[in-house]
Structure formats: structure tokens, C-alpha cells
Amino acid sequence: MIKFGLMSLRRMAELLQSGKLMARELTEHYLDRSESLQGKFNAYITITRDRALKTADQVDELRRQGRELSTLAGIPMALKDNISTQGVATTCASKVLAGYIPPFDATAVKKLADSPLLGKANMDEFAMGSSSLTSAFGPVGNPWDRKRSPGGSSGGSAAVVAAGCAPFSLGSDTGGSIRQPAAFCGVTGFKPSFGRVSRKGLLPLASSLDQIGPIARSVEDCALVLQAICGHDPGDSTSARLPVPDFAAALREDVSDLAIGLPEEILDNCPDSRISAAVEAAARELEGAGAKISRVSMPYERETLAAYMLIATAEGASNLARYDGVAYGCRHTSPSWEEMYTGSRVFGEEVRRRLMLGTFSLSAGSGCSSYELGQRARQKISSHLAKLFAEVDLLLLPAAPFVAFRLDEELDPLTMYYNDIYAIPANLAGLPAMSVPCGEKGGLPVGMQMMAPRFREDLLLRAGYTWQRRTDWHLRCPREVEQ
Amino acid sequence: MKAEGVIGLEVHVQLLTKEKLFCTCPTDFGAGANTRVCPVCLGLPGSLPVLNPEAVTVALRAALALGCTVNNISRFDRKHYFYPDLPKGYQITQHQHPLAQGGRVDTPFGSVDLDRLHLEEDAGKLMHTGESTLIDFNRSGLPLVEIVTGPCLTSASQARAFLESLRQVLLYANISDCRMEEGSLRCDANISLRGGGRTEIKNLNSFKAVERSLEFEIARQSRMLAQGETVPVQTLRWDETQARTVPMRPKEMALDYRYLLEPDLLPLVIDAEIVDRAREDLPELPRPRAARFIKEYGLSPQNAAVLTLTREMADCFEQVVAAGAAPRPAANLLQGEVSRLINQGGKQSLPSPHSLAELLALQEQGSISVTAAKEVLAQMFASGQSADSILSRNSLSQLSDRHALENLAQAVIANNPNPVADYLGGKKQAFGYLMGLAMKESGGRANPGLLKEIMVQLLTKQPINK
Ligand SMILES: [Zn+2]
Numbered sequence: 001m002i003k004f005g006l007m008s009l010r011r012m013a014e015l016l017q018s019g020k021l022m023a024r025e026l027t028e029h030y031l032d033r034s035e036s037l038q039g040k041f042n043a044y045i046t047i048t049r050d051r052a053l054k055t056a057d058q059v060d061e062l063r064r065q066g067r068e069l070s071t072l073a074g075i076p077m078a079l080k081d082n083i084s085t086q087g088v089a090t091t092c093a094s095k096v097l098a099g100y101i102p103p104f105d106a107t108a109v110k111k112l113a114d115s116p117l118l119g120k121a122n123m124d125e126f127a128m129g130s131s132s133l134t135s136a137f138g139p140v141g142n143p144w145d146r147k148r149s150p151g152g153s154s155g156g157s158a159a160v161v162a163a164g165c166a167p168f169s170l171g172s173d174t175g176g177s178i179r180q181p182a183a184f185c186g187v188t189g190f191k192p193s194f195g196r197v198s199r200k201g202l203l204p205l206a207s208s209l210d211q212i213g214p215i216a217r218s219v220e221d222c223a224l225v226l227q228a229i230c231g232h233d234p235g236d237s238t239s240a241r242l243p244v245p246d247f248a249a250a251l252r253e254d255v256s257d258l259a260i261g262l263p264e265e266i267l268d269n270c271p272d273s274r275i276s277a278a279v280e281a282a283a284r285e286l287e288g289a290g291a292k293i294s295r296v297s298m299p300y301e302r303e304t305l306a307a308y309m310l311i312a313t314a315e316g317a318s319n320l321a322r323y324d325g326v327a328y329g330c331r332h333t334s335p336s337w338e339e340m341y342t343g344s345r346v347f348g349e350e351v352r353r354r355l356m357l358g359t360f361s362l363s364a365g366s367g368c369s370s371y372e373l374g375q376r377a378r379q380k381i382s383s384h385l386a387k388l389f390a391e392v393d394l395l396l397l398p399a400a401p402f403v404a405f406r407l408d409e410e411l412d413p414l415t416m417y418y419n420d421i422y423a424i425p426a427n428l429a430g431l432p433a434m435s436v437p438c439g440e441k442g443g444l445p446v447g448m449q450m451m452a453p454r455f456r457e458d459l460l461l462r463a464g465y466t467w468q469r470r471t472d473w474h475l476r477c478p479r480e481v482e483q
Numbered sequence: 484m485k486a487e488g489v490i491g492l493e494v495h496v497q498l499l500t501k502e503k504l505f506c507t508c509p510t511d512f513g514a515g516a517n518t519r520v521c522p523v524c525l526g527l528p529g530s531l532p533v534l535n536p537e538a539v540t541v542a543l544r545a546a547l548a549l550g551c552t553v554n555n556i557s558r559f560d561r562k563h564y565f566y567p568d569l570p571k572g573y574q575i576t577q578h579q580h581p582l583a584q585g586g587r588v589d590t591p592f593g594s595v596d597l598d599r600l601h602l603e604e605d606a607g608k609l610m611h612t613g614e615s616t617l618i619d620f621n622r623s624g625l626p627l628v629e630i631v632t633g634p635c636l637t638s639a640s641q642a643r644a645f646l647e648s649l650r651q652v653l654l655y656a657n658i659s660d661c662r663m664e665e666g667s668l669r670c671d672a673n674i675s676l677r678g679g680g681r682t683e684i685k686n687l688n689s690f691k692a693v694e695r696s697l698e699f700e701i702a703r704q705s706r707m708l709a710q711g712e713t714v715p716v717q718t719l720r721w722d723e724t725q726a727r728t729v730p731m732r733p734k735e736m737a738l739d740y741r742y743l744l745e746p747d748l749l750p751l752v753i754d755a756e757i758v759d760r761a762r763e764d765l766p767e768l769p770r771p772r773a774a775r776f777i778k779e780y781g782l783s784p785q786n787a788a789v790l791t792l793t794r795e796m797a798d799c800f801e802q803v804v805a806a807g808a809a810p811r812p813a814a815n816l817l818q819g820e821v822s823r824l825i826n827q828g829g830k831q832s833l834p835s836p837h838s839l840a841e842l843l844a845l846q847e848q849g850s851i852s853v854t855a856a857k858e859v860l861a862q863m864f865a866s867g868q869s870a871d872s873i874l875s876r877n878s879l880s881q882l883s884d885r886h887a888l889e890n891l892a893q894a895v896i897a898n899n900p901n902p903v904a905d906y907l908g909g910k911k912q913a914f915g916y917l918m919g920l921a922m923k924e925s926g927g928r929a930n931p932g933l934l935k936e937i938m939v940q941l942l943t944k945q946p947i948n949k
Contacts, residue, residue: 203528207746321572362741
């Protein structure tokens, strides 16, 4: 029997294309594994066996007929449960959306129509969180230690890949929601530039920050998925009218002409010195591969988190205004509309906290709203990053300031928000960024992050692939789920 | 002394487009409830708005027709409030950066300055059915422009006259069908008197409601002020059956709309070239057209004003003239009999200008009487046929045969001895009566000059009955 655990997507595609492997066999393997580990990690909200097998059989049939299919055809996937799937419940891990079944597929899902859908991955409610603890469907366990958080909000999407339950998954990243869980789970997570992947069908958290991206074992796998999901969509006015580069070609280039900047304030102030040391070691490794390493300044740590919270909560409150109890949630029957509105909301605590913050942030009060202040800070941070990218091609920094924390560790909200401190600048400036495994601490993965100028995903792929050819951090598996 | 108000209007106009503002649902009126909906206009999670370029074109035409300054860059904002007919919990509108600013509407009492014109989406419609309230989202997402006047109107009748002039321009430039009963033109009015608070009357859906509610408010507010009371700042609605304004909510509790720059849409960029092209597409508007009619066709100002009331009428006039008719008879025909028939039958389409010109020519030649011309015109309206073919089929052409008319007159005189006696006894008005009978007898076809001559001749030959 073939072992799929560490197999690359490219290898799976070759086996499928040559007929040595049937999509059904591959899909059944991942479905079985997903179902058997569900009790352990709670990584899914819904497992969609029937739909997966139907797609797999269709792909096998088309292959049998000799049809030309996409590279990923027949390779199954998991989707974060805030990505719309026609006919399959899409809950955002919230009770508010109980019973909601989207009548359409997200554009990214349409582009992956030949990939059997294993299921919808668990997450923080409405993607508000960095722990996957706020899900109305219960917390997700980290495959490296199920008493720990897989990170969030795309915790389920990262956990299914780490546990070998899915070859790849899609998550969404508003302020680190792909990269921090990828780092916590020891997998590779990629947030494309804002506008690279259509947001149509993504249930929004903060529309100006959100982006769908892949989580997979390796940079090479991410490149394949990116190739499939990127591109202009007339259905998303903010999606970029740009041709999609050949990402596989980017993998063939090395880093010998790349200048990589290390933000010194971040490395100096990182609360976990093991993490900063791992990143510095990675920098030396890349230097050995020919890259030019320099120290750069990236201040504004305080402003970054403040700007993010003001913007993300304001846009989030706006986007969640539609869950008013009229069409969603359990309707509070009462003679007055006001009571119907106030009584029908069944949001969890963190969502309610952010709705309050966001509503406050948008309130005009006297003069300028906090949201506008946030936007000004965002401008400042973005132009600083633009200046940095005049000097270097990439920034290298930690993906998160911590390794996976324990589920029973009661982090106060601010400490929790601090999880995303290194990830947020890329969202504020719309830049592509990627998290790759680069070390371990006490048996838990450590992730490093690379950030590139807008629409230069190719630079991230080059550097990330170079790194993964020289290291094996991405090939390590949690002992608990030996594959 | 009649109190003067300070009145400003916000007019919501539904644009004539095939599709909604941010989705491709059709905009037709009267479809079954919730049959013109999609994820976007239902506000389903994950749906995204995509701006309909046709709506921008029509809105731009409105801005130019009203003399507004078009902003090179305008933006969309989310305006938040909770109401069951608002599926997203916010309305996409243009708050800080509207499509256009300034502009004016010429009215019979002078020109009214506009403050702004912006694009926005409509909400759904609540339908109260006994115990429950249902929502029809067909209207959700329809493209609107909101046109805001300065606070420069002073009376209810001015407000009404302004709306009529505005509607004339909007109809002229094919911007909206302006059917208030279908909701494609709606109005909110702000009104205050010197020294009093400002009230806003929401959702006025007829010109009559605008006029009457403002009259009511002016009277109510001046009564309060005269009694030394303060007029509270309020949002009101007009209760048609009670003929009074009723409070909706106090304005001190004004909603905080928490405007947010719409992150799902890009700024709307309108460069000079687009504006030029829209300007070229703009038809000649009523006022300049009336002026031209006076100058070019020698019409009276009153004639010109009536003929330019609607674009169809003005177009028809010019086409009739182009088909060879003299301007003044053409003007008289259109604003007299043609208008009467339009109003009577509610018939929307006019007979072809060519056949109207033909009718005028026949009248000119004397081969058809004025009365017969009316009959022919009525048949042209009903059947859509040309004047010629109606004439040949119904022999409505004028009766000028002396012998036939003599027989006809003789019969009328013989059958009506009393009026004849009256006439011969000196009552001259009896002659008109007898002429009328004879004309009726001829089916309106008698050549009136000849008939009159014959009648006079025959009557003078009558013996005087004592
Ligand atoms: Zn629609």
C-alpha cells in the first residue's frame, strides 16, 4: 500500500495521471483518516464523504475517458468553514449560521472543482480568534499535542494537514489566520497579496484585510494550489486584474540574487528567544544559499496591533450586521422589532466583544472615528514597508511570538491578540506572506515568516522552496499521529 | 400673514436600467414576490457587489441634465441601520464623496439649487398581512439616485412645482419613469419655520402627499410657534387617511449610521472623456427646447411650454412640421385635440407624425371639416391607421354637393317648425341650433360655409307662420 502522509501533491498528481492511483482510493484514505481522528482533534465541523467520493468518481471516470484535467484533479482537500460551498453547510463555526446552506460555491472552490471536498474545517467563530477555541463546535486540538491550541483562526485547516487528514486545505488570513496556525502545527501556510485570490464566497471578517490561501506540507505544494486559485474574478471588484505568474517556474530559481531583511526590533523584542534564534539561524542558512542578509528597522509594533483591531473589528461589525435575527439565527419572537434584534443574536463571547469594539470604532462621536485613526496608522505602516522593500526583496521574521499554547491556559484577550503581532503588517499593507516550519521548542513546531512586496508571491516561493530543500522541518510529523 | 417655511427635499429616483445596481437581477416592476433576487441583493454571506456600469451611465446623465458638477472620483459607503427590509444591515450609498454636486432645476417660480446627487441601492419592501410581516426583496438593490435640494423652497406649492419640473427633466432625459405609485420616485421633505426645530417627513409617495403634508406642517408649526411652544426636532410620516403628520422617532435619538468606506468596491473614477460622451447623449432639455420653438417656429411662449412638457409631444411636433405641416396649426392640433385624446384614453403612443401632417394637409385643402378631422384623429388613435385610409374607408371627406345639402337642409326645416318660427320671429340664436342639427344629420361632413348659405336661402323662402 502506498503511504500518502508525506507525499507531495506533485507526486500524487503524477500517480493519478498515470492511472497508478485512483482518485477514489486517495480520497477514501483521507476520508477514513479524517473520520478516525475527528474524535481526537475535532478539526472538522462537517465531513462530506458523499460529496468527496462523488467528485473522486467523476474525476476517475473523466481520466478513464482520457480527458485532460487540472493538475490537482482528484487530490482531495479540506476547506475552512467560512468558504462557501454550494449545498454544504457553511457555519463560520457559529450558531448564528445554523441551517444556512450556501446556494453557490466560492470562486476559489469553483477553481478547485475537481478536488474532492473532504470536509469543512473547524475555526474560530467568524474567524475572530487566534486559538480555534471560540468555535461553537468546540475547540480544535493541535496534532503535536492535543491539549494545545492549533492556533487560529484557520486552526482546523492547519490541523488536518498536520495530522495527515488532508493533503492540503484552504484557510483565510485577516491578521495571521493562516500563518500563525501553520506555525503552531508545523505546516506551510501562504497568504497571497490582497486581490490575488477572489474573495467571492468567503464569509468576510474584515473585507479590506481578508485573503484566502493554501495550507499544505510544503512550499512546493502551496505553489501548486496557488496556481489553481489565483486570478482576477469579475465577481470581486477588489481582485487584481493581473496575469497569474507561473509559480512552478519561480521554484526553479535560487536565492543568490535576493536581499533579505531581518527586522531588528522584532527579533530583539521577541518574547521567546528560541523563536528569534530559530529565525536568525534560518537567515544564516539562506545566506549560505547565496542570499544577502541585512538588518532593517520595523518599528510601530504598538500601532500595528491598534490599527488592526480598530479596522478589523469595525469592518467585522459591519459585515456581521446582516446576522440580525431576521434571516439568520434562531428568531426571537417578540412583538417589537427592537427586542427581536437584541434577542436573536447568539454570538459567542469573543464575537460579541469585537462587535462592541467595532461598533465603537466606527462611531463618529465627536469628529473622527477610531476607524479613521486606524486607517491613518495603516497608511503609515504600509508606506514604511514600501520603503523597506526599496532596500530588500524579502523580510524574514517569526510567524508568531509564541509556540502553541495550552488549551487551558487562560490568555487574556490582549495577549491573545498579540499572537498575530508579526503577521498583521502583511494584511494592513496587502502583502503576500508565508509561514514555514523552521525549528522546534519542547517538541512543538516553530514557524518563520517571509513577507514580500505586493504581488511578488514568486519571491516567497523561491526563498521558501530553497529553504525547504536545505532543511527537513517541514517533513517532521507529530508522533501522536504517526503516518 | 401666511408663514414661510424653509423646505429642503431629498428625492429618490429609480434609474431606468435593465439590471440592479450591484447584481444582474432584472428591474422589472410587478413580478411575483422574491423572484428577482440573487445572493447579492439578498445580502447572503460571502456575496460581493459589482457595480452596474449602465446605472453609472444613467446617473451621470441625470447629473448632467441637472447641471451638477461630476466628481472625478466618487466613493461608496456603507450606511448602517437595522430594519427588516435591509438584508445586509447596511445600505450601500455615497456619503462623503458623491457622484456629483451642485446643479439646479428651473421651475415656473425660479431656479432651485441642488446640493448633491449620489448613487445608492434601494431596500426591500415590507408587506404587512394581518398578523405577520413579509419581506419582498425584488426592490432590494434597485439603482437609485438621491437628489438633495438646498433649503431654498418656501412653500408647499413650490415643493410640488419643483418636483414636477424635476420629473419633467428626468423623463425627458430617459433617466427614470418617475412613477410615484410604483415607488420609482419618492421624496423626503425637511421643513422648519423661523425660530422652530426642523422636522423631516419621510417616504412621501405622491405629489399630493408632498404638498398636503408640507401645508399641514407649516400650519402646525406656525400654530405652535404662535402659542409660544417649541417645535421639537422630529422624524415624521404622512398619514394619508388622517391627513396629518405622525412622529416616527425623535431626531435627538438620531441614528448613528457608522459610515464605512465600502471595502468591497473600488472608487468610481469618471474621467472627462466619459463625461463628454454622456453629455453628447443628453437630449435637448425642455427649457432650451421651448426657447427654440418660440424662435424657430414662431410659437407663443405658452404654446412652446405646453408642447415641451413631454419629450414625446415635442418630438412629435417637430416631426409633424418636418413632414410638411405649418407650425402653428400643428401646434394647435397637438396641444388641443391630440392632448385631449391622450388624456382621455390614457393612450401612451401618438399617431405617426406623418399621418398627423397628412391630416393637417387635408384640413388645409378644405377636403375635411374640423369636426370630421376630430373623428379621423380619434380613429387614428384607436386603429393606428393613416388619415387617408380612414377617410377612404369611412367617406369622412367633406360634403360639398349643393343638391345633397339642399335636401338635407330642407328636411331639417320641415321637421323643426318651432325653431324655424323662432328664427323667423327674430330669435337669431335659433339659426345656430338648426345649423347644428343639419351638421349632425350630415355626420359632421357638411361643408359648413356652403351649408350656411343654403340654410339662409331656404329659411328666407319660408312663409311666416302666425
Ligand atoms: Zn440580485
